[in-house]
Amino acid sequence: MTDPVRVGLVGVGIIAETHLAVLAERDDVALEFTVDSRPVGPVEFRGATPPHYRDLTQALDAHRPDLVVLTTPTETHAELTVLALLQSTARVLVEKPLVHDLASLAGLRELDGKADIRGRVFTAHHFAFSPEVDWAAELLAANPDWGPVTAITSAFYDPYVLRGPEAFASYVSSWMDSGVNQLSMLTRFVELTELTSAQQADGGASAWCTVGFRSRGEAGSARLRSSWLTGSSSKESSLVLGRSGVEIWIDHTAMTGFAARGGELLAVFGNDGRTPRKVAHYRPLYASLLSDRPDPVLGFDAAATITAIHRAVPEGR
Numbered sequence: 600m601t602d603p604v605r606v607g608l609v610g611v612g613i614i615a616e617t618h619l620a621v622l623a624e625r626d627d628v629a630l631e632f633t634v635d636s637r638p639v640g641p642v643e644f645r646g647a648t649p650p651h652y653r654d655l656t657q658a659l660d661a662h663r664p665d666l667v668v669l670t671t672p673t674e675t676h677a678e679l680t681v682l683a684l685l686q687s688t689a690r691v692l693v694e695k696p697l698v699h700d701l702a703s704l705a706g707l708r709e710l711d712g713k714a715d716i717r718g719r720v721f722t723a724h725h726f727a728f729s730p731e732v733d734w735a736a737e738l739l740a741a742n743p744d745w746g747p748v749t750a751i752t753s754a755f756y757d758p759y760v761l762r763g764p765e766a767f768a769s770y771v772s773s774w775m776d777s778g779v780n781q782l783s784m785l786t787r788f789v790e791l792t793e794l795t796s797a798q799q800a801d802g803g804a805s806a807w808c809t810v811g812f813r814s815r816g817e818a819g820s821a822r823l824r825s826s827w828l829t830g831s832s833s834k835e836s837s838l839v840l841g842r843s844g845v846e847i848w849i850d851h852t853a854m855t856g857f858a859a860r861g862g863e864l865l866a867v868f869g870n871d872g873r874t875p876r877k878v879a880h881y882r883p884l885y886a887s888l889l890s891d892r893p894d895p896v897l898g899f900d901a902a903a904t905i906t907a908i909h910r911a912v913p914e915g916r
């Protein structure tokens with residue numbers, strides 16, 4: 600038996616519930632402490648209540664965690680990552696996006712040499728682990744004769760209009776929140792090259808962006824729509840392989856998919872309905888993170904590449 604991974608969780612909000620549920624399933628993990636800057640009720644973990652702190656510095660003065668998980672609002676990620684890197688020896692799993700602007704990315708890069716950012720900083724690009732994304736990536740890899748992906752359309756809707764200003768405080772904008780999910784998901788299928796256009800509307804609650812990519816050596820283009828102006832969550836993507844006429848539809852809400860060419864159904868994907876969507880993302884994410892070889896999509900270089908595209912200002916704007 601090896602010692603369990605001692606985890607400190609920072610930010611006891613909505614997504615922390617999923618992290619705690621998935622961590623509680625793993626017998627190689629112990630929850631060492633929790634942190635939240637606002638008063639929150641005791642956090643139960645496998646029937647016990649680990650020590651709770653009001654700020655990360657206090658927690659790191661009292662504990663030596665192996666992994667610090669940051670599930671705080673997006674604009675706090677960069678600062679808390681630096682703090683965890685400099686005041687502990689732990690690895691850091693940061694909720695997506697790793698940073699909210701390019702200056703913060705540069706700030707993290709400057710720590711290279713002082714702290715092992717490649718060995719210690721990981722970003723929870725959880726959409727890249729969704730089962731329908733996995734299925735579609737394997738399908739593409741197994742069918743090279745379908746040719747390159749030539750066009751992608753992805754639409755992510757969240758009912759955050761109902762949460763009002765709170766949503767902006769936690770997630771900043773729909774592009775900040777969903778754009779990074781769309782981009783990290785697309786890295787499973789294509790090599791992203793650049794943000795070619797970006798329009799935000801509804802005070803940041805909606806976005807329409809286009810991104811260039813390469814697939815099997817050819818250039819293609821992705822259209823990314825996201826919006827909070829809805830009462831329900833709905834997320835879908837379609838991949839067109841124009842040479843062969845194959846189209847792959849994936850429904851991220853239902854975690855289903857199918858591939859078709861004209862009227863012919865080529866492949867289908869479903870699930871047994873037993874695993875909640877977020878658990879279906881974070882279970883494989885933690886399995887990968889806590890393995891000997893974490894998936895590169897969790898790593899600092901992937902986050903840096905995604906951030907450079909996500910936060911770019913397209914030419915002509």
Ligand SMILES: NC(=O)c1ccc[n+]([C@@H]2O[C@H](COP(=O)([O-])OP(=O)(O)OC[C@H]3O[C@@H](n4cnc5c(N)ncnc54)[C@H](O)[C@@H]3O)[C@@H](O)[C@H]2O)c1
Pocket residue numbers: 609610611612613614615634635636637653654655670671672673675694695696725769770776
């Ligand atoms: N909600 C989701 O479905 C979801 C899914 C994936 C990723 N995320 C990402 O996770 C992050 C958090 O989202 P959420 O929905 O859980 O937000 P949330 O607002 O529900 O929770 C954030 C928590 O962090 C606490 N906090 C704020 N500043 C802090 C600080 N400096 N130190 C300690 N605690 C602090 C807040 O009090 C709050 O309890 C965001 O970056 C978001 O993009 C959210």
